[in-house]
Amino acid sequence: MRFEHETLPQRVRFAPGDAAASVLAEVERLGGSRVMVIAAPGESDLAAQVTAGLPVVLRHDDVVMHVPVATAERARAAAAAHDVDVMVSVGGGSTTGLAKAVALTTGLPVVAVPTTYAGSEATSVWGLTEGARKTTGADPRVLPRAVVYDATLTLSLPVAMSVASGLNALAHCVDSLWAPRTDPIAQALAGEGIRALAAGLPTVVTDPIGLTGREHLLYGAYLAALAFSSAGSGLHHKICHVLGGAYDLPHAQTHAVVLPYVLAFNAPAAPEAERRMATAFDAPTAVEGLRRLRRAVDAPLALRDHGFDEAHIDDAVRAILEVVPAGNPRRVTAQNLRRLLRAASRGADPATVAAMGG
Template sequence: MQDFIYCGQTAHVFFGQGSISRLEEAIATVGGTRALLLSTPNQAEQAQALTRGVESIIGVFDGATMHTPVEVTDTALKHIEASEADCLVAFGGGSTIGLAKAIALRTDLPQVAVPTTYAGSEMTPILGQTENGRKTTLKSPKVLPELVIYDVDLTLGLPVGMSGTSGINAIAHAVEGLYAKDTNPVMRMLAAAGIEALAEALPTIARKADDVDARSQALYGAWLCGTVLGSVGMALHHKLCHTLGGTFDLPHAETHTVVLPHALAYNAPAIPDSIDVLRKALKNDDPAQALFVLGRAVNAPASLRELGMPEDGIDKAADQAVENAYWNPRSLERDDLRNLIARAWAGERPAS
């Protein structure tokens, strides 16, 4: 076994059906007495209905949106100041949890995350923000939520399409965690378990959205995959998705779903050990093709074109992908990356 360094992330989790009922306890656990509830406009009604009666919640900000624009964070900070909130409750997916992280970075307010998707952001000290059309990421312990409530009931109403793309987004975290520069045996074990759990659960959810066992398995898998994302570095897949999402304003989970099989195929020749793990987890000799097929099984978009990316953006994205050097197990070659992006744009199968 090779030498490695392991640095675990602090995690306090309430997991189970109905665990939203412990929100008052969760707020007190992180030291809060005046919590601001955060959500997207679409989830505002649900968030308020499920937290009605929680005396510690003293206000609501429902302006969270994709890619965490800095101007939205600035607006939310004014609500923080006006309400004198001393705690944040983020109800929703990556957009809302991202907003809470952005606020925490600037204020040090403790966070209670209540995820309703499988994005896994709640388990990471990573924040992605968008300003002037460019998305940047940072890593800081200040943005890691102090407590997470995983209530399976909150995912039962998650639309099938969003369930699939959100779950494959989570799988992407673990796939890259397998071959990260700073990976270790603990993270590889969590990654394999998370990938297997989600790959088994997502097609069942696509067929029967209210399957509690499958939903529980998917939420558990998302927790594991999010932990991997928060504990080790990422590579080509995540860098490329951030470039595409920030530059062309593409939906986050859908972009990850489209790009993942292609990014894995690109790196496959350089990561034989990780490919062996993925063969077992996905029960398929060609993991990149298996992930492409999984996308079709959950009725996810197959192409960046479907997500709104213009064809003339392929070259722009390829240029940006090699603009800033970052670690990847295979060297980043502009022409090969352009081919990867072009195949993803067209919805073709990944290159073997």
């Protein structure tokens, strides 16, 4: 057994019903005296509650999906103008992503308070979009210094969005099992993440106001992000980053739709990873386990339901082929990628991609 695994330096607090006190403690630990709070307009009231006791000098709500470069530049300028020394992000992946974009050029510390299951808060990965192209990278400066998980903050997240966000987290796990830098530790984290997410998602659907399912999702999303941060982006994420950046598709729903197709495509060529996933799903196969889960939670089915036009498939194929990760379990060609995207666009049976030729 020979591998290298990097563990990221970050404090994590699971604090159901106690987010405000936990955030205050983390800001004080960082010596923050001029706090910038980043939250989208729809979460401004929630952010105000969570940050009520902080020395806030700026509340910034200019949050845009996929973090356009212009949006990031405005946030950086605002932070500089107010002499900010700590940022607190309250929200989903776009909010966390904007805080990371500011940290990337300023080095300002971030305390992240997630309200979805995006997982961005636990990685050193950043993403920016410019000219319909999403660029991602990794930098230790963008890793939030602390994360506060409070399941009560996710209770307002609608069930359908909870499902899409949870499946996005699941995609981190699946990709981590065959990503370029995967290792036994990342694979163990991913397997436990799949188990937790597969348990939590149906519970949230049947009991939306209960905390048990949502705590499982936060726990699973955190493990998924740890695995992903170490293993790197696999084929699934490369596909979704191209689609999201080029066609402005909703992040979580895109991941939720594409996941079963990439799993069906790669699983036959990665038997060890497939067995680990099947065990985590408690199913005969990984594909069957994901199929059962998606059916139980009424998962998003087709990219065309979320704004994707099949007329863009050829352009998308060309862009994706440029970023296909080395060592993907199965050879990716223009032909099989085109068929995968067409199936995902229409919501066809994912089993149809398993036997694709070149």
